[in-house]
Amino acid sequence: MSNLETEPQELLCPSRPGTVEVLEPRLVPLGGPRAMTVRRTLPQRQRSLIGAWCFVDHYGPDDVAGTGGMSVPPHPHTGLQTVSWLFTGEIQHADSAGYHARVRPGELNLMTAGKGISHSEYSTPATTVLHGAQLWVALPDGARFMEPTFEHYRPRPFSLPGATLSVFLGTLAGEISPVATHTPLLGAELVIAADAALRLNLDPSFEHGFLVDSGSLTLAGQPLARGELGYVGPGRSLLVLEAGPEPVRLLLIGGTPLGESIVMWWNFVGRSHDEIVAARQAWQTEIGAEGAHPASPLFGLPADQEDPPLPAPALPTVTLRPRTNPA
Template identity: 65%
Template sequence: MSNTEVAPEEILCETDGTCTGVELLVPRQVPLGGPRAMDVRRTLPQRQRSLIGAWCFLDHYGPDRVGESGGMKVPRHPHTGLQTVSWLFTGEIEHRDSAGFHAAVRPGEVNLMTAGRGISHSEFSTPDTTVLHGAQLWVALPDTARHMAPTFEHYRPEPVSGNGWTMRVFLGTLAGSVSPVTTHTPLLGAELLLEAGAELTLATDASFEHGLLLDSGTLILDEHPVPQNNLAYLPVGHGSLTLVAGSTGARVLLIGGEPLGEKIVMWWNFVGRSHDEIVAYRTRWQAEIGADDGGADGGADVSGPASRATDAAGDGPDLWFGPFPTGEPAALPAPALPNARLRPRG
C-alpha cells in the first residue's frame, strides 16, 4: 500500500524509552485517494511513537463496502528500505510488483514484499470483492539488509487453538507456532480471535516491544481497556500479556520486535537514513516514470530532475524501481518535498 498523502511528514523513527505501562495510540483517518476514496485508520507512525520494534507503519481499514467506496485502487508506486506485510480479514487484493511477482492477498494468508534497495508494486481489490477489511504494515529494514535485492514471500499459517481462542502466527514465534517467513530483525506478527469472555495469557519475549490493535469487539489488556481501532503499546520488559475479551469477543492483531536501535528517515513510501538519500530515491522514481517534477528539492545538493540513468553496460535504462508490466494504470508520482531538509530530531 502507498502512503497517498500529498504532503507526507518526515518521520524520524526512534524509541525514547519513556513509556512504562500501556500507551494507547489513537488512529487518524487517511484517504487512499480520489473523491470516493477508501479511508484507512493509521495508528503508526505517530509523533509520540514511530516504531514498535522494526514495525514502522500500520494502516487498518474496513469493513469497507467496495460498491460504495470503490475499494482499494493503488497504482504502481515505489518503496525502499522496508518490507510490506499484507494481512486480510475479508476480501481479496491483487498484488503485482517489479520483481516479477503476481499474487493474490487472501484472508488468513500473509504476503510479505521486501523492497530492499528498491521495488515498485500495485494493489487493487479484485472485481468479486464486496467487503474489504484488513491491515497493511511496514517493517523497516536494518542497515545490514536495506540494500538487498527485492523479493516476495507468501505463507498461510496453520491456526493454533485453545480454550476460547484461535491464533495465526504469520511472523516470528508465539505459543509454539513458528512462521518460516524471512525477517531481518527479531519480529512477531499474529492474529488472535477470542470468543466472548475468553481469557488468554501469552508468554512473550521480554526483549520485545509489543503493539496490540483491537480490530473488533471489546478487550482488556493487562487490566487496561483497549478501545476499538486503537493500538496499545507495551515497552520492553513484558514477559507475558493477558487478554480478556468482552461479551462480543475480540479480534486482535499483535505485533512486536526488538527495538531497531537505528534512526531512520521515513518520507512518503521511502525509508532511508538521510535527507539526501530520500531526495535521490524521489529523483530516480520521477525520472523512471517520466513525471514532471515541480517539487522542491528540500535543500539537497542536486541540480534538478535527474535524466534517466543508464545501466552498467551503458546501453539501456537502469530501472531502479522497475521494470513493470505494460498496460497497467499510470504510476503515482511522488509528492513535492518540503521546503526544508529532512533531518533527524532529538
C-alpha cells in the same frame, strides 16, 4: 499500499522502550472523491516504532460499491518490507521484481523492497467487502540494500484456551512461522472468545503492539476499543488479554527495539535527508516526471499495468528535519 498523503511528513523513528500506552488512530483518505479511508496508528508523534514495525494502516469493513475498494497504481518503496493481511476480500498484487499474487484472508504476503521496488494493489472484481491491514517493517542497515523479493505464507490456525492464534511472522505459544526476518519480529492474528481471558506468554526482550480489529479488549487492565493500538514496552513476559461481551479479533506485532534511527517520508525509509531526496529523484526520473528515463532504472515497473505510476509528492521547501519522540 502507498502512502497517498499529498504532504507526507519526514519522521525520525528512534527505537526505544516505553510504558504501556494507547495509540489512537487518525483517519487518512486514500485516493479521490470516493476515497477508501484507513485508520493509521503508526507512526505517531509519541511513538514511531514497535520493534522494526514502522507503519500500521487498518481499514474496513468497507462496502466496495461505495468506496471503490483499493486502487493503488504503481508506486515505489525503499528500505522496508510491506506486510499485507486481510480479514475479508481479495487484492491483486504486482511488482517490478516480477511477482504477481492474490492477497487472501489469513495469508501473509510479504514484499521486501530492499534497494528499490515498485508495486500496485487493486481489490479484485469479485470483492464486495474489503477489510484488513497493511503494515511496514523497517529493514536494518545490513539488509536495506538487498535485492527485492516476495514471500507468501498461510499459517495454520492454532487453538489456545478461549482463543485461536495464527502466527505469520516469528514465534508465539510454540507456533513458528518459517518466513525469515531480518530483525527479531512477531506478527500474529488472535481471536479471543467473548468474555474469555487469555494469559499470553511473551518474549520479554520484545516491545509489543495490540491492534484491536473488532470487539473490545482489556490489555493488562487497560481498556482498548476497536481501531486502537495498545503498546507494551520490553520487560513483560506475561500479559492477560480479556475480551468483552463479544469476541475480539486483534493483530499482535512485536520485536526487539530496532536500535537504529530511520527517516521515513512518503514511501521511502532511509537514514538521512539526502537518501530520501535521492530516492524521490530516482523515481521521478524513471517515470518521466522529472528528466529523461534512465538507462538503468532503480525501481522498474510491474508488467501489464493500465494505470500510470503515481508521481511523488513535492518535497518541503526547507531541508527535511527528523523528528524525535517526546521525552
